[in-house]
Amino acid sequence: MGLRLNTNVSTVISLNHLRRANETQRLSLSRMSSGDAIASSADNPSGLVISEVLRAQLVSLEQARENSEFASNVVSTADAALAEVESLLRGIRQSLVFALNDGAISPEQIDAEQDSVDSAIRSIERIANTTRLGDSNLLNGTSAIAVSDKSAAISEISARSVKLNGENSRTFEVSVAAAAERATIIAQFDTATGTADGDHTIQVTGALGTQELLVTSGMTTQDMMNAINSARDMTGVYATLASGTLGTPAAGDAVLLQSDEYGSEQEVMATLIDGTNLYAAPEADGTPALLANGAQVRDSGADVLASVLGMNVNAKGNEISVISDQLNANITLADGTGPTGGTPLSFTVLDSGFTFQLNTGLSLHDSVTLGIDNVAPMLLGTAARIQGGTGSGTSFAEASVGGYINSILNGGANDLNTNPGNAIEIVDSAIYDVADLRSFLGAFESRIVESNLNSLDVAFENLVSSESEVRDVDFARESAEFTRAAIQAQAATSVFGSSNIISVNVLSLLQ
Secondary structure: OOOOOOOOHHHHHHHHHHHHHHHHHHHHHHHHHHOEOOOOOOOOHHHHHHHHHHHHHHHHHHHHHHHHHHHHHHHHHHHHHHHHHHHHHHHHHHHHHHHHOOOOOOHHHHHHHHHHHHHHHHHHHHHHHHOEEOOEEOOOOOOOOOEEOOOOOEEEEEEEEEOOOOOOEEEEEEEEEEOOEEEEEEEEOOOOOOEOOOOEEEEEEOOOOEEEEEEOOOOEHHHHHHHHHHOHHHHOEEEEEEEOEOOEOOOOOEEEEEEEEEOOOOEEEEEEEEOOOOEEEEOOOOOOEEOOOOOEEEEEOEOOEEEEOOEEOEEEOOEEEEEOOOEEEEEEEOOOOOOOOOOOEEEEEEOOOEEEEOOOOOOHHHEEEEOOOOOOOOOOEEEEEEOOOOOOOOOOOOOEEEEEHHHHOOOOOOOOOOOHHHHHHHHHHHHHHHHHHHHHHHHHHHHHHHHHHHHHHHHHHHHHHHHHHHHEOOHHHHHHHHHHHHHHHHHHHHHHHHHOHHHHHHHHHHO
16 A cells, blocks of 8 residues: 555544444433434434333323222222212111101100101202312212113113113113013912802912911902902002902902012912912913812012013013123013014113223213213102002002102101101112112222223233333443543544554655
8 A cells, every 4th residue: 555645545434434433422421421322313213213102001091090090090989979878878778667667656755756857868969069179079860871762661771881882872772571570379269169168268469578467268259359459558469350340259269479570470379278269370361270278379470571672681570681892781671561573662762971092092882871870859769650550350449659759748748647668669679770870880889990900000010111112212222332432532542543554654765
């Protein structure tokens, strides 16, 4: 290699290596001082894209976690208020039991208990209207899921959770394949005479208990019907004519022994303890057969057979419970609602209640719509209805049962002086409804919200780890890189100084 003066190639090469070593040191210092492996987009373009996507997911997960915690706060606030409502209802029931003991208490004591009941009902009204979280009222119905356009055969419906699939409303159809039934037995005396031949002891058993009835010789089938109805409050079984004319006993008269309520839990049993000419058979259309002493006939009721969303549902009598990811609702059908055929019952659920965005996506599973029922006294309880039959074909007077808590107020149809027995049934229904609502809210909090929070925590942990792997600097590796670059810079500096010796050699040749 010759000696050149104008261009010192060795110096240029040395300077280039020195510049690269200094740039490497600068980048290493920048990364270690900031902690970021990607100081600028030029450092790792693809890694920057991945990192930014992960960061967007992380902030979304943080917000979803806050949303879940807010949902938990809503449920906890409502549950605490409902627990107080339950306590007040228990106190009302205690007062009603006290009022039933009218043989040992004075009217003044009843009035005092009525004042206590009135105060408790007003407290329930206050709780229903003042339980709030932020600007949201929780128990006065404004947080409930609204239902419209329900078929007339649907007497009551409470929707607690629904998937609207992004729409403002959704219509559901209820197909009934078989109506709910009462437990029923048909019975009669000898069709030739229509009267009892000798004395009979008949044991009647229903949902409320068992009662033995004495039927004396010569009593008619209609007399037996009246005897059964006289014990109705002790057995839960009432009798009505299956054939014959009320008030005009005849040989062909037959009676139906029926349970007051519908459903598979209802049972009617008739046992002939003593006697010789009682005929009976299960089912209303059965053919009565002569019973031997000690023989018994029994029949059970049936729950309504129905489906919603093409699925079978849980049923108890005329009450349907739908529990799915698409709908959670309790539906009560009117008594006697039979198969709907090609025209199913329907109801429409509106966009209402609380919608909680519990995750980061837009799928149906990322959000939950929840409704909290109104617990005001005017809606707490059950709709009044005629117990058992309509009164036609029987001497038993029609009796209205059920109602709402506000009917227990002083002067109401079910206050302590008027009808404390029915008031107890109203309070029991209200206690069950509140407990059922609390159970639903508790399950939502533990099975959905808390589970979702745990899932979000795991997802957040994994995303943080992934984002850190891409974005955060590895100080051990980067410090090693910095040391290497520093040594290279020192070596390049030394070589750069030595490269000038070539020019000095040119000068020596000229001397």
